[in-house]
Amino acid sequence: MWIIATSLSYAGGGKISAFVPDFITGGFGVFLSFAVMSMAIAVSQWLVIRRYIRGIGWLWTTLVGGAVGGSLSSWASFQLAVTYGDAVDLLVIYACLRGLSTGFMQWMLIKQYFRQSGWWIVGTTASWYVGVMVGSLLIAKLGDFLTLAVGAIYGLLTGCVLLALFWSRRK
Secondary structure (H helix, E strand, C coil): CHHHHHHHHHHHHHHHHCCHHHHCCHHHHHHHHHHHHHHHHHHHHHHHHCCCCCCCHHHHHHHHHHHHHHHHHHHHHHHHHHHHHHHCCHHHHHHHHHHHHHHHHHHHHHCCCCCCCHHHHHHHHHHHHHHHHHHHHHHHHHHHHHHHHHHHHHHHHHHHHHHHHHHHHHC
């Protein structure tokens, strides 16, 4: 369920969030765009894990991590592009910073549930990296299904980490 929920919310939230900067311009519009996508992901993931992780903390950590992380990673990528040009792979920087910020915020919540919860940060960062890199390679072939494919990769990899955390808790 985690993979399906993450894939669909990533795709749906991504499509909806793309319209936000059309109505609200500037930096705040970009921030709200990331917030819309992050909230879509947060709600769908929370619906899957709410029996295991109590409260609404998942909603807040995912919203803040995704919105702030998305804004900061976009800003950092832009600044590095201006400064270093083609010498820096901007997608790598964007994906890793976005995954790191989201994973770190979520980790702040799940560390009370899992002993080896630090792997969540690594897994979330890696899942954003792999998803964005595969998406960039297949962008011409996937078209409208790009966000669904990237969301599926993100969901699959974070789902594997989540399962590993649950399995380690049982041992």
